[in-house]
Every structure is written in C-alpha cells, then in structure tokens.
Amino acid sequence: MNKQGPIWALGAMSGTSLDGVDAACVLTDGVTISRFGESGYRPYTEPEQSVLRAALGKWPGADLEAARQVIQRAHMDALSPFDGADLVGFHGQTLAHDPQGRGTHQLGDGAALAEGLGCDVVWDFRSADVALGGEGAPLAPFFHWACAKWIGATEPVCFLNLGGVGNLTWVDPRLSKPEEDGALLAFDTGPANAPLNDLMMQRRGVSFDRDGGLARQGAVEDGALELFLDEPFFRRMPPKSLDRDDFSLMLDLVRELGDADAAATMTGMAATAVMVGMEHCPVQPSRVLVTGGGRKNPVMMQMLSVGLDCPVQPVEDVGLDGDMLEAQAFAYLAVRVARGLPTSAPGTTGVATPIGGGQISRTGLAKGARRARGGGA
Ligand SMILES: Nc1ncnc2c1ncn2[C@@H]1O[C@H](COP(=O)(O)OP(=O)(O)OP(=O)(O)O)[C@@H](O)[C@H]1O
Numbered sequence: 448m449n450k451q452g453p454i455w456a457l458g459a460m461s462g463t464s465l466d467g468v469d470a471a472c473v474l475t476d477g478v479t480i481s482r483f484g485e486s487g488y489r490p491y492t493e494p495e496q497s498v499l500r501a502a503l504g505k506w507p508g509a510d511l512e513a514a515r516q517v518i519q520r521a522h523m524d525a526l527s528p529f530d531g532a533d534l535v536g537f538h539g540q541t542l543a544h545d546p547q548g549r550g551t552h553q554l555g556d557g558a559a560l561a562e563g564l565g566c567d568v569v570w571d572f573r574s575a576d577v578a579l580g581g582e583g584a585p586l587a588p589f590f591h592w593a594c595a596k597w598i599g600a601t602e603p604v605c606f607l608n609l610g611g612v613g614n615l616t617w618v619d620p621r622l623s624k625p626e627e628d629g630a631l632l633a634f635d636t637g638p639a640n641a642p643l644n645d646l647m648m649q650r651r652g653v654s655f656d657r658d659g660g661l662a663r664q665g666a667v668e669d670g671a672l673e674l675f676l677d678e679p680f681f682r683r684m685p686p687k688s689l690d691r692d693d694f695s696l697m698l699d700l701v702r703e704l705g706d707a708d709a710a711a712t713m714t715g716m717a718a719t720a721v722m723v724g725m726e727h728c729p730v731q732p733s734r735v736l737v738t739g740g741g742r743k744n745p746v747m748m749q750m751l752s753v754g755l756d757c758p759v760q761p762v763e764d765v766g767l768d769g770d771m772l773e774a775q776a777f778a779y780l781a782v783r784v785a786r787g788l789p790t791s792a793p794g795t796t797g798v799a800t801p802i803g804g805g806q807i808s809r810t811g812l813a814k815g816a817r818r819a820r821g822g823g824a
C-alpha cells in the first residue's frame with residue numbers, strides 16, 4: 448500500500464511521429480490520479496526533424512551528438528516553463544526498438560536534464576523491462592488503469608492509442624492494482640499513422656492526411672489488405688511491440704495504387720490491425736476510448752466504429768486529453784518509479800513478474816518551496 452501523498456509530476460513524451468515534445472502535469476501518489484494540471488507542446492522545427500529522422504534505427508555507440516542536442520534543447524524548452532513540478536518523467540525519443548534482439552533505445556540524457564531543470568528526473572523507463580525479458584512497451588497501460596478509475600469505469604474498457612504506431616490496453620477497473628493478474632492486457636496493434644504519413648510525404652509532399660481528406664476520396668484495396676494481414680506479427684499472441692518502421696513494407700503494397708486508394712488502403716490497414724488485435728481481449732470491453740492523433744482522422748474512426756462491436760469514442764468524451772495522455776502517463780510512471788511501484792507486468796510487456804523500470808537522476812535540491820501550477824480536471 449502506498450502511504451505517501453500525491454505530488455505534482457511533469458511528464459514529457461516525444462513520440463514516433465517526430466512532431467514535437469508534449470509536456471503535462473499530473474497530481475498523483477503513483478496509484479490514483481488526484482488532478483490533471485497544465486500542459487504544453489514544443490514542436491520540432493523542420494531541420495530538427497531531419498536530424499531526428501536521420502538518427503532513427505541507430506543504437507548507442509553511433510554518432511548521435513546532433514540528435515542528442517535536439518532532444519535536450521527541445522525538452523528544456525518544453526519543460527522549463529513549468530516551475531512547480533516535484534518530479535519529471537522523461538521518456539526521450541525512441542530511435543530503435545528490438546526487444547528480442549538488440550534491446551530498446553530511447554535517446555535523451557536524464558542526468559543533464561535534471562541539472563538543467565533543477566528537478567529530479569526519472570528516465571530510461573524501458574531498459575530494465577527488456578533486460579528482464581519483457582517487450583519494454585507499451586508502458587502507458589498502468590496509467591490507462593488509473594484513467595479507467597478516474598473516469599469511474601465499473602466494467603472493462605479499452606484505451607486505444609493511434610500514434611505513429613497503434614497500441615491497445617484492455618483494463619478491468621474492478622481489480623484494485625494495475626499489477627494484479629487480469630487487470631490489464633496490452634500490446635501494440637500494428638502501424639497506425641507512421642506509414643500513412645510517409646505515403647503522404649512521398650506522394651503529396653505533406654506530413655499527414657489531414658482529417659482523412661485524401662483517404663475519403665479513395666477505396667480500400669482488399670488484395671493489399673490481405674497481404675498486410677499475412678504478416679506473422681498478427682498471428683503472435685500478446686504481449687508484443689513494434690518499432691516505428693517494422694511495417695515499412697506497407698508502402699510497397701500500395702505502390703501500384705493511385706494516391707487516394709493508397710491512402711484509403713493504409714488507413715484501412717491501421718484500422719483492421721486494431722480489429723484483429725481486439726480479438727485478444729479477455730472479454731468484450733464496454734467501449735474503446737481513442738487517444739493519439741489518429742482520433743482526429745474521421746475516416747480511421749469511422750472504419751473502427753463500423754468494424755468493432757462496441758462504441759468507439761475519443762477520450763475527450765470522458766474528460767481526458769487525447770493529445771496529452773502519453774505525457775501524463777510518463778508523469779504518473781515517474782511517481783511510481785520514485786516510490787518503488789511496478790510500471791509493467793506480465794499482461795502489459797510480458798515481463799515474468801511486475802517490475803519497476805527507470806533511472807532517477809537527483810539534483811539534491813530541496814523542493815519544499817515548489818508549488819505546482821495546476822489547471823485541473
Ligand atoms: N486532423 C488530423 N487528421 C488526420 N490525422 C491526424 C490529424 N491530427 C493528427 N493526425 C495524425 O496523428 C499523428 C500524430 O499522432 P500522435 O501525436 O499521437 O503521435 P506520436 O505520439 O508521435 O506517436 P506514438 O504514440 O506512436 O509515439 C500525425 O502524425 C498524423 O498522422
């Protein structure tokens with residue numbers, strides 16, 4: 448039982464879409480969400496994005512100095528306006544993820560960030576889980592459990608993140624701890640927006656299919672969709688996780704199609720991957736709550752609504768912020784790490800037993816005078 452009271456934590460996430468750094472405050476004891484606070488966003492400039500894109504797929508030991516500087520600078524910019532946090536959760540930028548092989552690599556120096564901000568920083572959230580045989584991802588599920596409690600859910604519910612990659616968490620809020628057997632089942636569903644964004648850049652020179660504008664003019668090509676579903680990933684039982692570019696073959700599958708049909712087919716692939724993944728849920732959830740940028744794509748959302756047997760809604764419908772959920776997750780997880788609570792479990796990453804990952808870089812500064820800025824939900 449966690450007997451310490453809530454503190455203000457500030458989380459930062461730089462996702463696989465490479466669009467920028469999200470930052471958000473949560474007041475929590477690491478179990479219950481007491482309140483949500485302010486949030487912010489620091490976009491990457493185009494030159495910064497190019498530097499990060501060039502670093503994708505690289506492992507420690509490679510020359511990553513330019514990318515490291517981008518990550519440190521952008522996070523300092525994103526986090527320094529929040530002067531009231533007691534603790535920071537710093538995810539960093541995933542450059543490569545191969546849990547069964549070389550490991551997982553999030554770029555970012557938590558010790559330097561702690562020094563720059565003058566605040567204790569929890570970072571390197573995924574390595575320990577991978578070292579102990581877990582997938583190292585997804586890690587948001589423990590926070591999804593807390594969100595299910597916060598919205599007052601009394602029966603199983605799913606959270607679906609449609610970012611660059613998609614990930615699904617089935618939560619049974621009737622269990623009293625997220626690490627309890629049967630409280631959570633989570634896994635990456637497949638590619639979501641990343642390959643669609645790559646297609647849009649290749650064909651139209653824009654970074655994404657805003658509001659599904661191109662996809663809605665086309666039709667899903669069933670042959671390409673079937674080839675996509677032949678991928679062994681879809682036959683694997685969860686837990687399972689993906690690297691951003693594990694499905695770069697999707698671009699080949701739509702090579703012969705016109706732009707609109709290619710966009711529709713890729714949108715259909717992302718949605719169908721979720722439908723296939725939903726078959727793993729222990730029982731049908733009461734609803735699927737969608738977070739991440741894909742919830743703003745009406746074509747993707749419509750495909751999910753038609754294909755799933757339960758309501759599909761953006762998380763805003765239950766008072767959550769779908770742009771900030773992952774940043775909030777790393778705020779919440781930072782408090783769990785600082786308090787010795789687990790952050791992953793057999794049902795979320797496949798690790799043999801619940802464990803807490805993360806390193807803590809401490810500044811040694813007294814935090815008594817700090818006052819968290821809170822908006823509040
Ligand atoms: N209005 C919109 N219409 C269509 N797609 C959108 C819209 N807004 C955002 N997106 C998509 O959402 C993506 C960003 O999603 P998000 O910010 O959740 O990704 P991420 O956090 O970087 O990824 P991940 O969760 O995989 O780390 C954009 O790159 C774009 O493809």
Ligand SMILES: CC(=O)N[C@H]1[C@@H]2OC[C@@H](O2)[C@@H](O)[C@@H]1O[C@H](C)C(=O)O
Nearest residue numbers: 541544584585586587610612614773
């Ligand atoms: C290795 C890695 O960074 N994975 C990300 C990625 O982006 C979405 C999906 O793939 C998810 O598994 C994870 O991020 C979220 C925040 C998570 O860990 O829950």
